[in-house]
Amino acid sequence: MLSTIFTYFDKIYLLKNPESRSLLSNIMQIRNYRKNQVIQQPNSRCKTLYFVTKGVARIYYFKDAKDITEHFAxxxxxxxxxxxxxxxxxxxxxxxxxTDLTVVAIPAQELFCLFETNLEVERLFNKIFIQAYIQTTKRVESLQFQSATERYYELLTQTNLINQIPLKHIASYLGITQVSLSRIRASI
Structure with missing residues (x-):
């Protein structure tokens, strides 16, 4: 399972030194979660990075007692x-x-300590964090400049697991009602 994540890492930044791979492997853990299980609770501190290797996860929050999906992974x-x-x-x-979910979990504190002694690992994660920032910027821009239909089509290109995501979460992510989402889906 860790080989899968290193294949992904290699596309971003190749860790040439075997010691870098070993040090990083030593702090990574495979974790499995059940469908609908909360991995990190609201009003808590994020102490772990997760890379999805199988399934779908989301970041969400509550606003005016309404469940809002901010991000899918x-x-x-x-x-x-x-x-x-x-x-x-x-x-x-x-x-x-x-969905049932498999992730590679990396404790942030251990990773940040590794940055102090291993420049390759630090460079890899610098690039990963930059990519994540760019994706967040694109998400904000899509809300500003694209229609809900365009955002839905974009979401369809990201995964073949769309049918496993509850419609209420997709509608929330798109910033529309479930009725509007049904109309978009019917027009396809």
């Missing part, structure tokens, strides 16, 4: 509550498995 996606991870503060956001 599919195979080979990182899922973290970055605003908490880097500020070391709690966040109202949570992470939930939407």
């Amino acid at each position: 599919f195979d080979a996606n990182i899922i973290i509550r970055a605003e908490s991870l880097f500020t070391k503060r709690t966040t109202p956001k949570a992470i939930q498995a939407l």
Whole structure:
């Protein structure tokens, strides 16, 4: 299972030194979660980075007692509550498995300590964090400049597991009602 994550890492930044791979492997753990299981609770601090290797997860929060989906993570996606991870503060956001889920979990504190002694690992994660930032920027821009239909089509290109995601979460992610989502889906 760790070989899968290293294949993904190699596409971002190749760790040439075998020691770098070994040190990183030593702090990674395979974890499995059941469908609908909350991985990180709301109003807690993010202390772990997750790479999805199988399944779908989401970041969500509550606003006016309404469940809002902010982000979906599919195979080979990182899922973290970055605003908490880097500020070391709690966040109202949570992470939930939407399907049975397998992830590679990396404890943040151990990873950040590894950055101090291993430049290759630090460079790899610098690139991963930059990619995550770019994806977040694209998400904000899609909300500003694309229609809900365009955002839905974009979501369809990201995974073949779309039918396993409850419609209420997709509608929330798109910023529309379930009725509007039904109309979009009917027009396809």
